Structure formats: structure tokens, C-alpha cells
């Protein structure tokens with residue numbers, strides 16, 4: 001066993017807002033209340049629409065939902081105990097059992113609360129409570145309080161999307177006959193575009209505009225030194241070896257944010273299919289509004305439709321192509337309640353065995369973004385040199401890769417001394433969103 005693997009056997013504590021001044025602490029103290037305020041504003045701004053649609057009933061629901069969200073903000077800011085969910089939605093029991101598990105772990109002296117419990121858990125819980133506040137108030141139960149922010153971020157990145165679709169159109173025409181080394185170059189480029197697309201999430205900016213304004217392809221060379229771990233070669237090999245074994249395989253993309261990031265994922269998926277590196281692509285999104293900008297089914301279909309409707313020729317042609325992939329079942333969209341639960345992914349095999357089994361059929365699973373990285377690593381205080389494969393703690397349904405810009409203080413798989421040098425150069429390197437990783441792990445091969 002290597003030093004890094006041995007080091008990893010000792011499971012460190014979860015990141016938590018207990019540590020005053022930590023990024024987790026500042027997120028809970030400052031960023032989450034701001035996000036809640038923006039959700040309230042969005043519901044309030046739609047009051048007239050609710051009245052037009054549902055009459056007085058809509059206005060009553062708007063008031064009641066805002067009341068619940070204001071109460072939630074107060075619980076958070078005064079570090080009240082985490083409460084069981086009362087909405088009786090399908091996943092409510094699972095959440096309540098999870099709370100019970102934490103209560104048992106923490107003991108009576110130390111209630112499960114916003115600033116004292118694992119950050120990953122309470123941050124996920126906040127989004128589930130937003131869902132509860134709306135769900136308890138029909139007829140506005142299905143309202144997405146982050147929809148407007150997501151739509152705005154999509155429109156603000158239009159120039160970058162046009163540049164990307166123009167690049168894709170050119171590539172689609174020539175990709176069939178390209179020699180392997182050139183294919184790898186294009187793959188490398190579009191993987192990086194999808195990686196840097198992750199800069200544009202609206203949770204880190206507490207809902208402020210964070211969209212891509214310039215051509216993403218032109219910025220890649222400049223951004224390359226900011227990729228701290230680059231396992232692109234291994235990702236490529238996983239796809240090529242699947243293709244050699246039985247023809248192009250299936251790629252699963254665990255999506256993160258709507259807006260520009262989703263477009264970069266669709267462009268990558270298009271390239272994978274057009275080039276014969278993948279036969280099918282399964283997209284996995286969220287079944288409720290999540291971490292402000294995460295993709296829901298509604299965002300996915302809206303984005304494809306919107307791209308078709310564009311006045312820009314290459315955007316519209318890309319949209320038409322994507323629509324036909326969806327129609328023919330080459331691309332499919334899935335959501336599973338596990339993606340909006342607080343569990344680290346090492347719990348998936350036990351807590352969502354159907355999802356785990358489904359991923360096992362994949363040639364490659366791409367995990368987009370920071371939150372997925374936190375869940376892959378369990379959001380713990382790992383040493384930066386701990387081995388990526390080991391901190392997954394048995395989670396290895398298929399060859400997998402994390403494409404993530406760093407926005408939380410968890411990072412593994414670095415070289416000895418690398419983290420120290422980064423801290424000297426830029427103390428907030430783990431949370432400023434300027435650095436990124438392409439980190440790969442493959443389960444050990446079974447049989448001869």
C-alpha cells in the first residue's frame with residue numbers, strides 16, 4: 001500500500017461551520033441567508049402572476065411560502081436545531097432517518113444544528129427545506145424560485161455559447177475521418193471547456209451574475225496552468241478501451257449547473273457521439289431546484305428548445321441535432337432522489353442500490369462540479385496528498401472522472417508540497433474558483 005493510501009485509511013472529520021472563519025462558516029453565515037432572501041424576492045415578484053393563475057388562493061400560498069422561508073432563515077441565523085421534514089414527499093422519510101442518524105452520532109449534549117453539524121448535510125438540507133416551503137403551499141408547489149436566475153445566466157452567456165456552437169459545427173463535419181491523435185486533441189479541448197464551464201455556478205456567487213462572456217475555446221491555453229491535476233489521458237483511455245472491447249460504450253454525465261455550463265456539457269456529449277467515442281449519453285439531473293443553478297428536467301428541455309429557437313445559425317443547428325439525439329434515445333435524461341440527498345457517494349451502493357447498479361454499466365461516469373466533488377470525497381478534511389481513489393471509500397461503479405473547479409476546502413490527489421506552494425501564492429486557492437482538477441479513478445478489473 002502506498003503512503004497516500006495508508007494516510008487515507010484514517011477518516012478525518014467532516015467540514016463544518018463549527019470552525020469560525022472557515023469557508024463553511026462563511027457560507028452558512030453569509031451566503032445561505034442571501035440565497036434565501038433572493039428566493040423570497042423571486043416568489044414575491046411573481047405574486048401578480050400567481051393571482052392571475054390561481055386567484056386569491058395563489059396570493060395566500062405566496063404569503064405562506066414566504067413566511068416559511070423567513071422562519072427558515074431565522075432558524076439558520078440563530079443556529080437552531082435541524083427539524084424533521086413534514087411535507088410527506090417521497091424522500092421525506094429518508095431525510096428524517098438521516099437526521100436521526102446524526103442525532104445519535106452527536107448525542108444529546110450537541111444537537112444537530114446549522115453551525116455545528118456537517119456542512120454538506122446542512123447545506124443540502126436548506127435546499128430541501130425550500131422545496132418543503134413551496135410544496136406545503138399548493139397551488140404554487142411546483143414553482144422554481146431559482147428559475148429566473150438560471151434563465152438570466154443562460155442569456156448572459158449567449159456570445160460564448162455562439163462561439164462554442166460554431167466550433168462544434170465545424171468539428172461535426174470533419175470528425176468522422178480524423179486520425180486518433182487529432183481526435184484526442186479535440187477531446188482534450190472540449191473536456192476542458194466543460195471543466196471551465198463549472199466556473200459559472202450561481203451558488204458560489206449567492207445568485208449574482210457569474211456567466212461566461214468570452215469565447216471559451218480562446219481562453220483554454222491561458223487557463224491550463226490552473227489545472228492542478230490533469231488525468232485527461234486516463235479518461236481518454238477508458239473510452240478508447242471500451243470502444244475496443246465491444247464498440248463505443250455509454251457515457252453518464254452527472255450534471256451540475258444550468259446556463260453556460262450545461263451547454264458545455266451538451267457540446268461535449270455531442271462530440272462524444274459524433275466521434276464514435278460514445279454510443280449513448282445519459283444525463284443525470286436534479287429532481288428539485290438545487291444549489292441555485294443545478295439542472296432540473298425543466299432546465300434541460302428548456303435549454304435544448306431555446307438553442308433550437310436561436311437566430312444564430314450554428315446554435316440553432318446544434319439545438320436541432322440535440323433534439324434528434326433526444327428523440328432517438330441516443331441522449332436520455334434521468335433524475336433520481338439520491339442526487340438531492342445529503343449522502344456522500346460512498347453510501348450510494350447501500351442507500352440507492354438501483355442507481356449504483358445502473359452506473360455500473362457505464363464506460364465512463366463524468367461528475368461535474370464542486371458539490372459532486374464534495375460528495376465523492378465525503379466533504380472531509382483530507383490531506384491534500386491523500387489518494388483520490390482511496391477517499392472514494394469503495395465508490396467505484398465504473399471508470400469515473402471529476403471535472404471540478406475548486407470552491408470548497410477539500411482537495412486530494414495533489415503532489416507533496418503542491419498545496420503548500422499554492423497557499424503561499426494564493427491563500428484562497430481552494431475556494432476562489434480559479435483552479436480546477438480533472439481527476440480519474442477506475443475500479444480494479446475483475447477476472448483474468
Ligand code: F6P
Pocket residue numbers: 027031123198201202203204256257291368369370371372374407408
Ligand atoms: O455554497 C457553496 C457551495 O457548496 C460550494 O461548495 C460551491 O461553490 C457551490 O456551492 C456549488 O458549486 P457547484 O455548482 O460547482 O457544485
Ligand code: MG
Pocket residue numbers: 201203256257291293294369371
Ligand atoms: Mg451547482
